[in-house]
Amino acid sequence: MIDPVFADDLILDVPYEAGSHHVSDEEIIDFARRWDPLPMHTDLAAAAASPFGGLIASGIHSFGIYQRLTVLNVYRGWQIIAGRRIHELEFPKPVFAGTTLRAFVRIDRIVPRGDGRSVVHKTGTLVDDEGDLVLRIHPQVYMWDRTSLLGST
Amino acid sequence: MIDPVFADDLILDVPYEAGSHHVSDEEIIDFARRWDPLPMHTDLAAAAASPFGGLIASGIHSFGIYQRLTVLNVYRGWQIIAGRRIHELEFPKPVFAGTTLRAFVRIDRIVPRGDGRSVVHKTGTLVDDEGDLVLRIHPQVYMWDRTSLLGST
Numbered sequence: 001m002i003d004p005v006f007a008d009d010l011i012l013d014v015p016y017e018a019g020s021h022h023v024s025d026e027e028i029i030d031f032a033r034r035w036d037p038l039p040m041h042t043d044l045a046a047a048a049a050s051p052f053g054g055l056i057a058s059g060i061h062s063f064g065i066y067q068r069l070t071v072l073n074v075y076r077g078w079q080i081i082a083g084r085r086i087h088e089l090e091f092p093k094p095v096f097a098g099t100t101l102r103a104f105v106r107i108d109r110i111v112p113r114g115d116g117r118s119v120v121h122k123t124g125t126l127v128d129d130e131g132d133l134v135l136r137i138h139p140q141v142y143m144w145d146r147t148s149l150l151g152s153t
Numbered sequence: 154m155i156d157p158v159f160a161d162d163l164i165l166d167v168p169y170e171a172g173s174h175h176v177s178d179e180e181i182i183d184f185a186r187r188w189d190p191l192p193m194h195t196d197l198a199a200a201a202a203s204p205f206g207g208l209i210a211s212g213i214h215s216f217g218i219y220q221r222l223t224v225l226n227v228y229r230g231w232q233i234i235a236g237r238r239i240h241e242l243e244f245p246k247p248v249f250a251g252t253t254l255r256a257f258v259r260i261d262r263i264v265p266r267g268d269g270r271s272v273v274h275k276t277g278t279l280v281d282d283e284g285d286l287v288l289r290i291h292p293q294v295y296m297w298d299r300t301s302l303l304g305s306t
Contacts, residue, residue, distance in 0.1 A: 035217030037224050038233060051234060059236045060217050064188030067213055071190050080191060081204060083212045086242035094235065 002077040007118035007143040010107045015125075018069040018103035023057055025097040031061040057095040062135045066126050069103035079144035084119060087138040095134050101126045108138075116148030155230035160271035160296040163260045168278075171222040171256035176210055178250040184214040210248040215288045219279050222256035232297035237272060240291040248287050254279045261291075269301030 025044070032041030036058035039046035047055040057065075095101065109121040120143050126135035178197070185194030189211035192199035200208040210218075248254065262274040273296050279288035 034221065036220045038228070040233075040235070056235075058220070059239075060213060060220055063216070064213050067189045067211070068187065075191070080193075082193070082209070082247065083244055085244065086212075086239065089239035089242060091236055091238065 004079055005077045006079050006146045006148070007110050007112070007120055008146050010110060010120065012107050012110070015104040015106045016070075016074045018066075018105055019073040020100050020102045021065045021069055022100045023061075023065070023095060023097060025055055028055055028057045028061065028097050031064070032058045036060055052094050052096075055097040057097075059089075059091050059135075062091065062095050062101075062126060063089065063137070065101055066103050066124055066135055066137065070105050070124065073103075074105055079148075081117060081142035081144060084140045084142055087121075087140060088136075089138075090136045091134065092136065093128070093132050093134045095126075095128065099128045099134075101128055101134065112145060116145050116150075117142050118145050158229075158231045159299045159301070160232070160263050160265070160273055161299050163263060163273065163296075165260050165263070168257040168259045169223075169227045171219075171258055172226040173253050173255045174218045174222055175253045176214075176218070176248060176250060178208055181208055181210045181214065181250050184217070185211045189213055205247050205249075208250040210250075212242070212244050212288075215244065215248050215254070215279060216242065216290065218254055219256050219277055219288055219290065223258050223277065226256075227258055232301075234270060234295035234297060237293045237295055240274075240293060241289075242291075243289045244287065245289065246281065246285050246287045248279075248281065252281045252287075254281055254287065256280075265298060269298050269303075270295050271298055 029042050040050050040056060041058045044055055104125045106123045108123055111119045120141050122139050124137040125133055128134050182195050193203050193209055194211045197208055257278045259276045261276055264272045273294050275292050277290040278286060281287050
């Protein structure tokens with residue numbers, strides 16, 4: 001049994017480590033065939049002839065890797081209601097096949113709504129083998145507060 | 154053979170229709186098990202007991218559906234170099250299992266960089282069966298200009 005973690009339990013400004021994920025050719029191509037079938041993500045020859053000189057992951061795939069790692073390794077027990085918006089999603093460097101990515105998530109702000117829920121503002125990052133930032137994301141999610149327990153039936 | 158479409162060929166302010174996609178229970182669960190394994194997306198019983206009362210798609214899944222539809226139905230021949238950033242990504246309403254989503258993309262602004270590339274600012278939307286907006290996204294992507302042909306070897 002995992003203890004529930006409410007919005008008011010989160011620690012501000014300290015990055016939570018969310019583990020790592022190896023990005024293979026096969027995974028890039030498989031993801032992109034379903035969800036982002038541009039040749040730079042699906043076709044080794046086209047990718048080699050591109051300005052990047054090799055296969056790069058879809059940005060949506062990078063977003064998925066970030067989310068998978070944070071859900072599995074950080075959000076255990078977190079009382080998440082739903083995502084609200086992503087204020088900003090940046091791809092400062094391409095994700096090449098063969099890279100291992102590490103994920104981090106930091107809590108920037110917790111805004112109680114007064115109805116037992118808070119909006120939690122986060123900064124998420126993915127870093128590649130060379131220590132370079134490949135994804136930065138600013139999500140806002142709804143979470144339950146501890147006080148929501150009082151109102152539950 | 155598809156004619157190439159450069160940044161300067163795009164039509165501003167008119168929504169391009171990108172077709173539709175049916176979202177099944179199975180697809181929501183399959184996507185979420187890989188990339189967003191929160192119970193609201195992977196577990197029918199947990200989802201039924203949630204404030205939404207049923208299974209809802211991961212926001213990353215919705216983003217993937219939008220991208221799949223626009224790549225397959227709109228971006229044929231478009232000379233896309235890479236995504237730069239998503240300025241804003243909003244989920245105004247949950248995507249429930251059994252919904253059919255329609256995608257649209259509009260070109261808001263084309264900013265030439267003077268090096269044969271432009272930054273193209275877009276607004277993308279996904280609309281559900283009831284005509285309600287479920288995803289709105291403001292991506293910026295790099296595309297080749299027609300003038301880039303002059304410099305190519």
